[in-house]
Amino acid sequence: MPHIRADRITIEFPLYHVGARSLKKRLLAKSPLRLRQDEANRIVVSALRELSFDIGPGERVALIGHNGAGKTTLLRTLAGVYEPVGGRLEVMGSIGTLIDPSAGMDPDSTGRENIVLRGLFRGMAEDECLSMAEEVGRFSGLGEFLDVPIRTYSAGMSVRLSFAVATLMSPEILLMDEWFLAGDEDFQARARERLARLVADADILVIATHDLGVVRHWCTRVIRLSSGRIEADGPVTEVLDG
Amino acid sequence: MLVPPRIPAPASPVYVCDAAEPRRVQRALADLETGFRRWRLAATLARLDIRNRYRGSVLGPFWLTVSTAVMVLGLGLLYSSLFKLPISDYLPYLAVSLLVWNTLSQIVNDACSSLIASEGIIRQMPLPYTVHVLRCVFRNGVIAGHSLPLILVVFLICGVLPGLEALLALPGLALLAVNAFAAALFLGMVCARFRDVAQIVASVMQLAFFMTPVLWKPELLGEARVWLPLNPFYVLMETVRGPLVAGGAPPLIWSAALLYTMLTCALALAFFIRFRGRIAFWV
Numbered sequence: 001m002p003h004i005r006a007d008r009i010t011i012e013f014p015l016y017h018v019g020a021r022s023l024k025k026r027l028l029a030k031s032p033l034r035l036r037q038d039e040a041n042r043i044v045v046s047a048l049r050e051l052s053f054d055i056g057p058g059e060r061v062a063l064i065g066h067n068g069a070g071k072t073t074l075l076r077t078l079a080g081v082y083e084p085v086g087g088r089l090e091v092m093g094s095i096g097t098l099i100d101p102s103a104g105m106d107p108d109s110t111g112r113e114n115i116v117l118r119g120l121f122r123g124m125a126e127d128e129c130l131s132m133a134e135e136v137g138r139f140s141g142l143g144e145f146l147d148v149p150i151r152t153y154s155a156g157m158s159v160r161l162s163f164a165v166a167t168l169m170s171p172e173i174l175l176m177d178e179w180f181l182a183g184d185e186d187f188q189a190r191a192r193e194r195l196a197r198l199v200a201d202a203d204i205l206v207i208a209t210h211d212l213g214v215v216r217h218w219c220t221r222v223i224r225l226s227s228g229r230i231e232a233d234g235p236v237t238e239v240l241d242g
Numbered sequence: 243m244l245v246p247p248r249i250p251a252p253a254s255p256v257y258v259c260d261a262a263e264p265r266r267v268q269r270a271l272a273d274l275e276t277g278f279r280r281w282r283l284a285a286t287l288a289r290l291d292i293r294n295r296y297r298g299s300v301l302g303p304f305w306l307t308v309s310t311a312v313m314v315l316g317l318g319l320l321y322s323s324l325f326k327l328p329i330s331d332y333l334p335y336l337a338v339s340l341l342v343w344n345t346l347s348q349i350v351n352d353a354c355s356s357l358i359a360s361e362g363i364i365r366q367m368p369l370p371y372t373v374h375v376l377r378c379v380f381r382n383g384v385i386a387g388h389s390l391p392l393i394l395v396v397f398l399i400c401g402v403l404p405g406l407e408a409l410l411a412l413p414g415l416a417l418l419a420v421n422a423f424a425a426a427l428f429l430g431m432v433c434a435r436f437r438d439v440a441q442i443v444a445s446v447m448q449l450a451f452f453m454t455p456v457l458w459k460p461e462l463l464g465e466a467r468v469w470l471p472l473n474p475f476y477v478l479m480e481t482v483r484g485p486l487v488a489g490g491a492p493p494l495i496w497s498a499a500l501l502y503t504m505l506t507c508a509l510a511l512a513f514f515i516r517f518r519g520r521i522a523f524w525v
Contacts, residue, residue: 013523088259089258121367
């Protein structure tokens with residue numbers, strides 16, 4: 001069964017290119033919280049500090065917290081981008097990520113080529129990618145613009161394309177950032193519908209968001225992060241209202 | 243109503259990452275293996291890189307061929323009179339030398355950005371790092387491929403066609419490719435961590451151009467030429483150039499080339515095993 005098990009996972013970002021000593025001193029003097037010096041005298045930001053949680057099948061988890069609380073870092077860690085420097089992480093199940101809409105997009109390629117590229121990134125075969133291009137083209141409603149380099153797209157068109165490509169999957173674990181709330185209204189309605197289906201099909205949803213409406217509507221559990229630590233973890237009503 | 247139970251896919255992938263038990267060797271080998279299996283993705287990305295780099299240009303990558311051709315002609319005329327060598331003898335040597343050297347130095351310089359250039363992808367999706375390294379190797383391979391016909395043209399003009407032993411250049415090229423991969427992996431990591439290294443590498447390559455027999459022939463060194471096999475650039479270049487212009491390379495060159503290749507691979511692999519998990523934080 002798909003599950004996520006995190007046992008005291010810790011992520012630290014070394015600040016390599018900040019070099020200057022005066023800056024180092026000032027930073028260390030002022031912020032006792034998250035910047036610290038490690039054994040090798042480097043300045044590190046503690047992005048996530050000893051997080052422990054279990055997420056089982058059927059759970060819909062919202063990550064909330066201020067900017068910089070570590071929501072996106074946690075999503076990326078669950079996706080396997082960052083390896084924790086401490087603790088143990090076990091993720092079972094196929095993972096789908098909606099973290100950055102434009103990841104792996106090539107601005108000089110046409111919409112269609114980008115869809116194929118995205119398919120290749122996911123490890124699909126060429127002909128699967130081409131049929132995916134058809135489906136994505138239909139859903140995004142880009143029409144003739146599908147064969148124009150995406151460099152020329154308007155912001156709205158880029159979002160439509162990214163959204164359509166990114167959501168064409170059926171993962172067991174869906175990791176999502178809140179960028180998907182963009183796009184024009186006509187598209188918005190269809191987007192919501194597709195997202196709802198994607199979320200319903202996934203066994204586990206982890207979503208980072210500021211929108212409490214989304215939390216109440218979709219989620220069963222809330223993890224509130226604050227400066228890289230878990231501040232509260234429990235059912236939606238308990239955390240939001242309690 | 244009875245709802246049929248959803249059968250969980252038996253092959254649900256498991257991703258375990260335990261800081262107390264890093265299993266670095268397995269993870270690095272798995273990265274290499276899946277990366278090579280997904281060479282198609284690397285090839286597609288390399289093709290896009292080349293297309294984007296030369297977008298709107300009429301000649302595209304052939305500009306490199308043209309500039310190499312001009313350089314071969316100019317340097318050929320100048321140095322054949324400086325070294326007092328017959329031009330029909332010197333020109334084929336120079337053509338092969340310059341082409342191999344250009345390929346080599348481009349790969350080394352490009353290797354420094356093999357991972358930094360893919361920063362956007364590295365931080366967004368978990369992909370084997372090998373894919374980014376292969377992308378760099380493929381990109382340079384294709385660009386070098388555009389200039390290869392030039393060698394044939396020069397050979398035809400000078401009327402010197404090598405015999406069957408020229409086929410020995412193929413294992414030489416294979417060695418070059420293996421070294422390119424190791425260099426792109428090693429330098430890609432080092433340069434992601436220490437941003438100054440790319441500049442150092444660029445100056446070293448500039449110096450190496452003059453220290454290596456590219457324009458001059460090893461014979462000109464006289465006694466001192468016994469030390470030449472210590473120069474890895476010379477050795478690697480000679481495994482390709484020897485078969486094409488000198489009827490083959492001596493066994494010493496081949497064994498030295500193999501030795502250097504093993505060393506670069508071992509170094510790159512050791513580094514990759516130890517620091518693979520840090521790359522995402524470095525780029």
